[in-house]
Amino acid sequence: MNSGETVKNTQIQTQAFIYLGPSSMSLIVTEIHDGDVRVIDFLTQPVPLARDVFRNGRISRSTMDRCAQVMGDYMAILREYGSGTDLSTHFVMSNIISEAGNVDVFINRMHVAHGLRGRLIDDGKMTRLIYVKVQETLLHYPNFQKKNTMIVHVGPGNTRILLFEKGRITRYSSHRLGVHRTGEAIGEEDFGDDPAELAVMREHIRGQIDQIRVDYAFVKDLASIILIGEEVQRLRNLFKPGREGRVNVEMFTKVAEKMVRMTTEQRMLAYDADFATVDALLPALIINQSIVRALAPREVIVPTSSYDQEFILSLIRAEQNPGDLEGEVLHFAGILADRYMADKDHRMHVARLCDSLFVDLQDLHRLTEHDRLLLQVAAILHEVGTYISPRHHNKHSQYIILNSEIFGLSRDDVEIVALLARYHRRETPSKSEVLYADLDQTDRMRVSKMAAILRVADALERGHALRVKGVEARLRGRNLELLLKDVRDTTVEEMALRIKGDLFSDIFGCDIVLVPDRR
Template identity: 30%
Template sequence: MQTPQDLARAPGRIADAPRPVAVLDMGATAIRLVVAELAVGQPPRLLEEASRAVMLGKDAFTHGRLGSPTIEATLRALEGFRRIMDSYGVVRYRAVATSAVREAINRDTFLDRVRLRAGIDVEVIDGSEENRLTYVAVREALREHEAMTTSDSLLAEVGGGSADLSFLRKGEPVYSGTYVLGAIRMRQNLASWHGSHEQRVRLFRRHVQNVIGDIRREMPLREARHFVALGGDVRFAADQVVGEEPGRPARTVERERFLAFCEEAVALDDDQLAERYRLPLAEVETLVPALIVYRELLLETQAEAVLVPEASLRAGLLLDMAQADLGRGMEDFSRQVLASASALGERYRFDAPHSSQVARLAIRLFDELKGEHGLGSRDRLLLEVAALLHDVGIFVSLRGHHKHAQYLLSVSEIFGLSRDDMAVISNVARYHRRAAPNKSHLPYMALDSEARVRVNKLAAILRVANALDADHLQKLRDVRVVREDDNWVLEVEGAGDLTIERLAALARSDLLTEVFGRKLGFREAGGRT
């Protein structure tokens, strides 16, 4: 996954002069291209948009793989997109694929053919990155709206393969998730069923309500005072209810009018929808299941209207590139991730003062040892998240809570973090106490060698940081690492008796010594060892 700091280092990074860039989104129902001009400090200027309907999701969600005709149609579309990019002199681009390609068994072979034939490298992103990019676009479109400044809001986008949801508190994402509520997926699940349209709609509703029942346990849906909806199907609904409003960043559809339109549209079968609204069949297929999802989600909130902003994954990709060029991407990203991590900690009733103290000390040690570990800013963020959440396993049981923490974090979602990120975080949290990483530990061995080395380094730091707040009283104000001959000495500033912290830090420095080859000492500022 490319992060803001990766993009900032990418070849062809824009200087002061505007340069053409491109973003490409390979979704479940279509492939879309945007070519734009970026200049430092200016919003992206659209040069050209292109879209081709290719039903990747039909193959992926029915058979688990992409069929030859679908692959050929995709390659032809991408060859055309490559010609458009070349005509503008595009060098810098970001091409992403979402759930359909992500779930296809033959995705690696498919992506290799795309690279060789169209000359486009496509990055498969997971739901967390989709959520982040969509949020970036919505935040820009609604930056002055109370939905992003003072209230709780639910942000929803129903795609072909999944629905991406984020719960925002005063504009900051605190909960997010990707759920099996994609319009094409829902249709394909009933592809072999031949009941009436009314029966099909009832089955759709039942499925959606069951999934929303699970979402309620993860997000406080009832607290949302605003409902922000994205996607082609909800834009179509807004077109029908309030019409187009050029120049406005978002359209507002009153709750009752939106619900009434949903009921009216859902009552029509595919042929009736195509005839009434003069829609192609490819768009008709997604409309009914998508509107059912939007309707049921809206009913879960207190929102008096549906906000439909002019925002998309592609807009988020462009804005992400622009923010990286201004050097602001990582700062925003870290704040969003940490807000979501804290919300997850609250769900598991973590000890917030202790966790915050351990996170602060872990980051301090990370910075002090920067020349030794060779890790980057993203690793620093993963360490901070692991430190915040290292004790969540106590929610299950105090006994063996480090192992419970590993499992809970491995199956949790944090806004903006990928499954690979969560695998690293969960392992780092697992090793904050007791045994060090071992070949007999399956979650650890499931990581690749590079990730295991990162876990070793980060866990070694976390063990010491946790020890420095051993009695959970936050006695330490600061810690420095002083090099003395071949050893390191922790020079700490604090209040009160630090005997417990000294004994714990020395006892838990085993992994640090093993990883970095340095013995650890302990000294209070002022000289007492």
């Protein structure tokens, strides 16, 4: 070795993820080295979780027992991996579990049995996982960066649709239309003959399909739809895919008609699947086919992959790079603001001022990086309510945000953004607002802190004139000094802060002093 050479000391990290999905519990053991993830073991066992949730609204005792048994088997395997190595183990659960009336009992049962605290994948995390998977899928289709491409993910309880125009997300929607939700809703029917089952299923989903058609009627030139999901990718080869996975959508009907003529046992043998998975195949076919027919793309593509394993790998990659999605979240918030004609220069300037204040005052507010993202989204959307009326536009903004999908954010996140928009002027956070009152004390304080920062930033941009080019914040005793860049006369901003600075002073216990730029 030459004297000038150095040896890079890299560490291999061994991680285990146990994922409780809608119809199976899986274990994946990986080695992570310099950001690369290598699978060293993957196991999966069926569990009838989705059947319980969507049929009865609760997780049965027998399913709890089954999950505890499978978890015990996996933990025994991990004890062998853990000897002589530093193994970290994570337990994550599908977001459909949150719809079970006894979700807390179930989570506690798993914790008592094996000592692992499970984390539910909320809507925002689920969107992040789909986004990671989509990005990996699109790497195989570089030409799609120049086309209008739609990604359709039909999941166990919901269908998520992402529209990409020239490589950027321009529309996102989530619909209560899923393979297990649909299958269990009509599973008790006595059809009598094969065509009846298909007809009832199509009628059951028709309302949601009509809504999807309306939501995306503005897309005039849809080049491709890429279908992802456990069931549709499992059946991929039956569609006789052509180059790059292109399929003829009429093959869906042929496969479905063949499927309904089989018994459950015959389907399990024909499709090499357990009972819970087989139950979801027919609804998946019909939902995917109906969406494709409603949106009429020029081509349909079903990518090849091992969905279960790839999904959990997406979860691991998302955990490693939690900031990857932030740019798309802000981009999508801007699209939503454009839809309601919010002043672009004003909203973006307020967002920049918020971010400067957030960074400079980190030791004071002690909020998280995720809170930083929510604050920026709120700054972008705080005036969308003027689309309805300038009068009480903060309340109109709250209404619009609550009734919108914001890509990459969970429902809890959206509610916090809506509250920040409401409290960006005049009103102070109060338990008289039901949404605020329903938060626990920690989250109420988060909202109050972020609303206080948003109000200060909005006051500095009160006239929509972009007077304040930037702001630097520093604490001096009980005073918060704000140096306003390129502003030599702060009279306008001082008047605005008399109205909007009170919340900041109350929350943080300091007075705001504006410092003009003397350079």
